[in-house]
Amino acid sequence: MELADFIDIHCHILPGLDDGPKKLAQCLDLVRCYTDVGIKKVIATPHFLPGTIWTVRPQKILALIDKLQKTLSDQGIQFEIIPGMEIAIQKNMGKRLAQGDYLPLGGRSCTYLLEPPFEISGLNPLESLVEFMAQGKKVILAHPERCEYFQLHPEILSRAHGSGVAVQINCGSLLGRFGPAAQKMAKQLLAWEVVDYLASDAHSAHSRRPPDVSEWNELQQLISPETLWRIAAVNPGKLLA
Ligand SMILES: [Fe+2]
Numbered sequence: 001m002e003l004a005d006f007i008d009i010h011c012h013i014l015p016g017l018d019d020g021p022k023k024l025a026q027c028l029d030l031v032r033c034y035t036d037v038g039i040k041k042v043i044a045t046p047h048f049l050p051g052t053i054w055t056v057r058p059q060k061i062l063a064l065i066d067k068l069q070k071t072l073s074d075q076g077i078q079f080e081i082i083p084g085m086e087i088a089i090q091k092n093m094g095k096r097l098a099q100g101d102y103l104p105l106g107g108r109s110c111t112y113l114l115e116p117p118f119e120i121s122g123l124n125p126l127e128s129l130v131e132f133m134a135q136g137k138k139v140i141l142a143h144p145e146r147c148e149y150f151q152l153h154p155e156i157l158s159r160a161h162g163s164g165v166a167v168q169i170n171c172g173s174l175l176g177r178f179g180p181a182a183q184k185m186a187k188q189l190l191a192w193e194v195v196d197y198l199a200s201d202a203h204s205a206h207s208r209r210p211p212d213v214s215e216w217n218e219l220q221q222l223i224s225p226e227t228l229w230r231i232a233a234v235n236p237g238k239l240l241a
Helices: 024-036 058-074 094-098 127-134 148-152 154-162 180-191 213-222 225-240
Strands: 008-011 041-044 080-083 086-088 111-115 138-142 166-170 197-199
Touching: 008 166, 008 197, 008 225, 024 058, 041 225, 058 080, 094 127, 111 127, 127 138, 148 154, 148 180, 154 166, 154 180, 166 180, 197 225, 213 225
Parallel strands: 008 041, 041 080, 086 111, 111 138, 138 166, 166 197
Antiparallel strands: none
């Protein structure tokens, strides 16, 4: 599979919303990382974490993407940014979901990207997912391989996957950028065939960037061609269909 066919469903590309690019110029640098390797579309997934400054409204994300898309078009850059959100898992999410505080992937789908906490807390990261499913929604867990709870209980994640919870792993985890535990678990999840999506979780053109050609070659050594095609192109494409 060519890197150009990769549809990235998880990246922090919108300026001024979270710990992604601060300014438009940095956002455009990140866009260039994608276009330089032929990638044509991504889903922008700014953090949503109530109780912090990361509590962006869906309307603001949609308006910002409209503006950015116009800027790209004015500069002759063919690149599509699709709305989404990376929603931090908290207790009692059903009310916010019902009142439309969360933006699904693609803007109008019924699939939400949910981020479990990195460290073990009093929160069972799977409990809140039930609230989404009870409202007929689908969920994708963002990078559970980086989450201590799932590193300690990978079988719980495997069972959840069997019950319909989709799993997204980060390119960087497989490449060892988030330490040996995340790398080991990402490989384990691939071996168990419980990975549905591969994404960059890119934050900038520099420190946490989308995969370049040499990293993509490395990923091709770690993932079978059939699986890579399914988790990096086919499943992301279905999300946007
Ligand atoms: Fe993220």
